[in-house]
Amino acid sequence: MTFDSLPMAPADPILGLTEAFNKDPNPNKINLSVGVYKDAEGKTPVFRAVKRAEEQILQRETSKDYMPIQGSPAYAERVQTLVLGVNHPAVVERRVATAHTPGGTGALRVAADFIKQMLPGRTVWLSDPTWPNHPNVFKAAGLPVQIYPYFDAAANALDFEAMTAKLRTLPEGDVVVLHGCCHNPTGIDPTPEQWQIIGDIMTERNLLPLIDFAYQGLGDGLEEDAAGVRSLCRPGRDVLICSSFSKNFGLYNERVGALTVVAANEQGVQAALSQIKACIRANYSNPPAHGAAIITTVLGDPELRAEWEAEVAAMRERINGMRALFVDTLRAKGVQRDFSFLKRQRGMFSFSGLTKEQVETLRRKYAIYILASGRINVAGMTEHNVGALCDAIAEVLCS
Ligand SMILES: Cc1ncc(COP(=O)(O)O)c(C=O)c1O
Incomplete structure (x- = not known):
């Protein structure tokens, strides 16, 4: 037997969707599938406290034992x-x-x-x-x-x-x-x-x-x-x-x-x-x-620790702010369904309650990537994309 007779393993449900997202040519695509924090610009930057710690490590490291x-x-x-x-x-x-x-x-x-x-x-x-x-x-x-x-x-x-x-x-x-x-x-x-x-x-x-x-x-x-x-x-x-x-x-x-x-x-x-x-x-x-x-x-290091704590607090506030903005924007766009539970939940994830079919339509028609389970990563939302996101969700909920 050689390896060509082996069956292909199924793609990872989360990382597989990111691969599809990366290949999608739509310039307005939105990725709410992966478990990675994104800032207000949609980036995953290196923490400032981490960069400063790395500079210290580079200076003092003498061995890779x-x-x-x-x-x-x-x-x-x-x-x-x-x-x-x-x-x-x-x-x-x-x-x-x-x-x-x-x-x-x-x-x-x-x-x-x-x-x-x-x-x-x-x-x-x-x-x-x-x-x-x-x-x-x-x-x-x-x-x-x-x-x-x-x-x-x-x-x-x-x-x-x-x-x-x-x-x-x-x-x-x-x-x-x-x-x-x-x-x-x-x-x-x-x-x-x-x-x-x-x-x-x-x-x-x-x-x-x-x-x-x-x-x-x-x-x-x-x-x-x-x-x-x-x-x-x-x-x-x-x-x-x-x-x-x-x-x-x-x-x-x-x-x-x-x-x-x-x-x-x-x-x-x-x-x-x-x-x-x-x-x-x-x-x-x-x-x-x-x-x-x-x-x-x-x-x-008390100074680096304080800087890191402030950066974590900023992430947390952005996530909780996006939860509120998303719920309020859906409401402003006339969506009748109550999404206010999102404001009570914590962390990057929530179940949106969207069905498999609605998730599929969002991906096909609007290049919006959500897990088939309806799980969304709130940190994938930004002030720039939340309007388009809520328009698309309003449309699939009506259709
Ligand atoms: C609940 C939970 N546990 C563990 C992990 C794994 O984290 P790591 O990337 O550090 O392996 C994740 C990452 O998404 C997670 O969501």
Whole structure:
């Protein structure tokens, strides 16, 4: 057999659409499909704080020696403070370890390998819906994957009752994947009170939370967005946290993320870290240095940190501003359907409620690219394109 007899793999539903967008000759095309932040000019620029950190790194770097398997201790410490806050009891009690991974996807895959190898028999539960790559990552590691209810399409809100009713039935020890904030694709997060209840169920049922934390700072603020994650890190509980810094540092192609283990005790964290290092060694051996060096530098320098925080705040305000502008423009153009739920949701994504057929018409007739599920990236909207976008949506809703 030679490779020409192999079947073609289907294109990735998100990245495949971007390929089609890039080939589209229409000068007024609009891409609301991919999960990348765009500024008011439709660009994805390098953060100023990142550029300044890179200048420092260029000056001081003297070697390209390998990184430790789990990355640098300084990076681990800064990530833990960002995710868990200053002096979190788990950090003080030395119950936390962080491995630097290639992106948030790398963190998820290392976590999946760790679960598969060390916690046999566990099923991974994903929200319905979730980021389309979640099932791929966990299945690739050989784990069984199931879904729990999350989205109430009629109300465009969290179906908390159905969600918690299902979580209460899960077998002891199973893994529950939760989005730390800015749920992808719905933009709907639990309230602080709901996070408490989720935490109670995790404890009562002895479930293992795996928190995917890819958008810290893009919802309500760096601290506010971490409230759910922190509320699950309770005494005596094990938690896995997968951070991505692709969005909130704009470091997409540097591939920088982190897997943080919060364990019930110091013995647990040391054992888990040793196994996580074994998973990493057998996968990519050790992480790429540059992205983590940038984050360590920015978070360790008060001036750069303040500049970065201001840049994240500007992103967040632009996203929330575009949500409001989109809803108001649709209304001004006479669209009767109520899209006001978009203003209540957070992060780059929301479900628009557009059907597969409407999405298809938008692409064919207007070169507007939206995922078949109706998920839109609000950050793909600008003050320049929102008028044309709303005209097109008004037309497809009427036809
Ligand atoms: C929910 C979620 N998790 C993880 C990731 C992966 O991030 P990274 O690009 O850092 O691998 C993404 C990226 O879109 C995401 O939306």
